[in-house]
Amino acid sequence: MSHPVKLFACLLFFGILIQCKEDKKANIKTATSDEKEVVADSNVEKTLDILVEKPEAVSIPEGMVWIPGGTLMQGAVIQDEMAMGHEKPAHKVAVDGFFMDITEVTNAQFKKFVAATGYRTIAERAIDWEEMKKQLPVGTPRPHDSIMQPGSLTFKKTKSSVPNLYDFSQWWEWKIGANWKQPNGPGSSIKGKDNYPVVHISYDDALAYCKWSERRLPTEAEWERAARGNQENTIFFWGDDISVLPRMANTWEGEFPVKNTKIDGFERLAAVKSYPSNDFGLYDMAGNVWEWTNDWYNTGYYNETYQNGKTVLNPQGASAPYNERDRYARERVIKGGSFLCSESYCASYRISARMANSLDSAQEHLGFRTVATIAMIEESKEKK
Template sequence: MTSKLIKGLCFTIVLAFTYACGEQKTSKKADKTETEDEIKLSAVKDTFSLLKEPPAHIGVPDGMVWIPGSVYMQGAVPGDAYAMGHEKPQHSVAVNGFFMDLHEVTNAQFARFVDATNYITVAERPIDWEEMKKQLPEGTAKPHDSVMQPGSLVFRKPGKPVPNLYDFSQWWMWKIGANWKMPKGPGSSIEGKDEYPVVHIAFEDAVAYCEWAGRRLPTEAEWELAARAGRKNQVHPWGDDAESLAKMANTWTGEFPVSNTKNDGFEGSAPVKTYPPNDFGLYDMSGNVWEWTSDWYNTNYYKQLSTGKTAYDPMGSSEPYNAGNPYAREKIIKGGSFLCNASYCASYRTSSRMANSLDSSLEHLGFRTVATVDMLEKDSDG
């Protein structure tokens, strides 16, 4: 595949990926939607009527852990030198308690879902150009039919140092045939990798799994509460010590994207539960693979929440909006991945966030699920 085709398809399918690890840019349209969302705000109180402990009649679902309800400050913590503009300003949120998966959904878990439902992931389906171009600037050229085939984005190391870290086509390649069963494309497999996180999962795929499992995706506020695990104003799930990174998370150690020292033990993804859990007992809330949340990405949303009041159980913006690409319809992903490096994005930090288009799947993107007391009570009644 030529460099021109690679760049064209990468641009078409993951246009929003340019906001993965770089400072958000503003545009004249950036203020357009600042007041469009109706956000339910509650005056700050000493205590909220939050569900902090599960009812006695509700048992902890297998493979999950209880996250107690709490009021906390969401967003970039003071003094975080790596914080990006779209992680600010820090703002107060109140979140009710819920159950969350101990780890990212694994290949074995996803395989059981596929076996039970005959589900076909987005990466395995023919590409619908008419649907795709709705998210792109008018006049965007259709990539050649030779590359408009089912597949996904796969990481590859460039053969030499890259001139800049903004041209993502230098290390992302559209690989025909890449999907959750063949994460590197034809010839690769997940044999022997039952306990690795499933990847190449588009938003629709994650939602379908959740519906089958009687779960849902976490909101961004839920995800960050769980990742912080009660640690206030600390950069990482384990604290502020960046020197412990290789022991605590699966990230890129070395010069990104050309050489990886594997000081953390892995170059690609790692089996779940390889690294120490956070204080809530959750694994891989930093690094390994990015995780979907249910929230729309909206450039202005954090500004809208910074009112001096506390947002109660925020569900995210009511609509998507990316100041750099108004055509995009994106959801927020959290947690960083095995490709995160301090020289590039440092997205293994708790407040890190990224916008990802609904139909984009990548080698470093998976998910985990949550369940609320209401959901479990409904299941038991039904």
């Protein structure tokens, strides 16, 4: 199989758009969800009816932690010189308290889901070209049968320095047979890795797990509130000191994508709880694997929210997807960065970092965690 065909499969066919460089400023009008809005003022916590403390009568679900409600400036802080355009401008939001998984969903947890439901992830299913071509430019040719087989994207180191970090096809390859059970392709396995994050999970896969577990994906605002903890205006969940990064998160140390020095202890994926938790007791809110949120990725959403000049209570993100670089894209926001993030590429271990990911695209460094609200917990009790 020729390299151009592989590139076609990775970039067009599966719609993976890694936005790890400065975004162009959006100059479009976007529609936001029908959120409850209240004019911001200095006493916003008093004017908004925010659920802060957990009701005493409600128990914390196993494996989760209570995230107190509050207000925050969503987006890049002023001192963050690594911030990208689509992280700006910062805008004030308010979030009700909720429960969140202490760690990413693990292989062990996903195994239970699959055993109970018989679910097969998108990376394991036969490819439907008729459905897939709807997301591609009209006239896009059908790939050869040799690559029209189930698989996913896996990482490969390059043999020499890469002068162009915009061309991510140099370190990503479409690998037939790669999926959550075989994260590095045929011959690999998750044996002995029950406490590792499950990866190669598409958005639909994450939603299926959420339905089974009576949970949901976090909104981007909820995720950022949880990651920030009690740090109001810092770049990272521990503060602004990047020198302690190797002790705080699983990221890429060394020259990307040639050599990982493993100063942080790992070359690729790490088990959950391998690094310190944040203020709220959450692990891996920086590095290790990217995590799905429920928000559509829309290039102009942050700017419009800021221009509205209002504090939005429990924002749900843009009402429709839009990526100025690819008008065919239908993408959701992912957060947190991964073991591939380095200072020269992405630096997405920052709280405000965000990327777009197509709904059906799964990779070796993409997983998720779930959340639950008081209403969801009470509804679940009623069903039982």
